Amino acid sequence: EPEVTQTPSHQVTQMGQEVILRCVPISNHLYFYWYRQILGQKVEFLVSFYNNEISEKSEIFDDQFSVERPDGSNFTLKIRSTKLEDSAMYFCASSGDTGTGGYEQYFGPGTRLTVT
Amino acid sequence: GNSVTQMEGPVTLSEEAFLTINCTYTATGYPSLFWYVQYPGEGLQLLLKATKADDKGSNKGFEATYRKETTSFHLEKGSVQVSDSAVYFCARRYSSASKIIFGSGTRLSIRP
Numbered sequence: 044e045p046e047v048t049q050t051p052s053h054q055v056t057q058m059g060q061e062v063i064l065r066c067v068p069i070s071n072h073l074y075f076y077w078y079r080q081i082l083g084q085k086v087e088f089l090v091s092f093y094n095n096e097i098s099e100k101s102e103i104f105d106d107q108f109s110v111e112r113p114d115g116s117n118f119t120l121k122i123r124s125t126k127l128e129d130s131a132m133y134f135c136a137s138s139g140d141t142g143t144g145g146y147e148q149y150f151g152p153g154t155r156l157t158v159t
Numbered sequence: 160g161n162s163v164t165q166m167e168g169p170v171t172l173s174e175e176a177f178l179t180i181n182c183t184y185t186a187t188g189y190p191s192l193f194w195y196v197q198y199p200g201e202g203l204q205l206l207l208k209a210t211k212a213d214d215k216g217s218n219k220g221f222e223a224t225y226r227k228e229t230t231s232f233h234l235e236k237g238s239v240q241v242s243d244s245a246v247y248f249c250a251r252r253y254s255s256a257s258k259i260i261f262g263s264g265t266r267l268s269i270r271p
Contacts, residue, residue, distance in 0.1 A: 074256045086203065086248060088258040099258060134202060139256055146255035150195075152202040 045069045047151035049135050055157045056125055064120045064154045066135030073139035075118045076148065077110065079103070079131040086134065092118065093139075125158045132156075165249045165262035172239055173270050180234040180265045182223075182249035190251040192216075192225055192232040193259065197246045206234075206247070241269045 048067045056062050068075050077089040090100040092110055107123045118137075122129055132155050136148040165182040172178060184190065194206040194216070207216030212227035221236045232249060249262040 076258065078259075085263045086259075086261040088260070091256070091258055093256065098256075101258075136259075147205055147208070148252075148259060149205075150203040 049151040068137030072137035076136040163262040168266040178236040193250040195248040
């Protein structure tokens, strides 16, 4: 069964450094999302992406964040200058199956980001 | 505002017990409703869904019914197993491609 994959599974970085989290969505999906989950808290929406542009973003998604779909398979989240409070699990999701017409969001396993 | 509220955990039950995890939502209109499950060390998996009033979603012995009158989508299972131990998230979505809004999650632990 097709699945969303994310790399790395765990990223440790120092405050102020840039990180790029990578996702490979399901191949025939059209919509892509990033969510995050701070330890012990709820899963929060960050941004959605469709047709090579951001379709919606939350208040959390400020200027230090950006997303990109650099080729036909990858979807990346860049955090320009990480802060301690960016430490969280980041989930990628995709939906919009061009084959079945379904819109279920399928989530990747997550990347745990630790900012020290 | 538009939100999802679910019962706080942790919930600890014995194997074969009956499970209910309450979930209510506040929203304008008629969102689609979901339950996602997160097993230890894993990502989020869709457990079940309902897209309109009175729909019942079911999967792996779990059920939830979309109740418009009470704006609820409670998760139930008649006989839980140790393998059901996980965190369960109630969630809603307005349109096909829109963001998902999650509840705070309920940690479920099942004792053998």
